[in-house]
Amino acid sequence: xxxxxxxxxAAAQQAxxxxxxxxxxxxxxxxxxxxxxxxxxxxxxxxxxxxQGTHLSRGRLEGRVEELIPDKSTPIVTx
Numbered sequence: 001x002x003x004x005x006x007x008x009x010a011a012a013q014q015a016x017x018x019x020x021x022x023x024x025x026x027x028x029x030x031x032x033x034x035x036x037x038x039x040x041x042x043x044x045x046x047x048x049x050x051x052q053g054t055h056l057s058r059g060r061l062e063g064r065v066e067e068l069i070p071d072k073s074t075p076i077v078t079x
Contacts, residue, residue, distance in 0.1 A: 019077055028052055034075045050079060
């Protein structure tokens with residue numbers, strides 16, 4: 001069981017699958033049902049973002065994700 005912050009991060013990185021930019025682009029161009037949540041701060045979003053993305057800063061993620069994506073089977077990519 002993780003005991004430090006670093007342990008928690010390492011456990012999360014192992015548990016959460018990663019998607020390459022190429023795979024994500026293929027999903028988007030093929031029309032796959034995938035939601036891109038850009039969880040960076042507003043200034044970072046304003047500096048550039050994936051056009052199909054939805055901005056939802058990290059601090060508001062837990063409170064709004066179910067509202068934005070009610071279908072729990074929808075794949076979500078965070079950026």
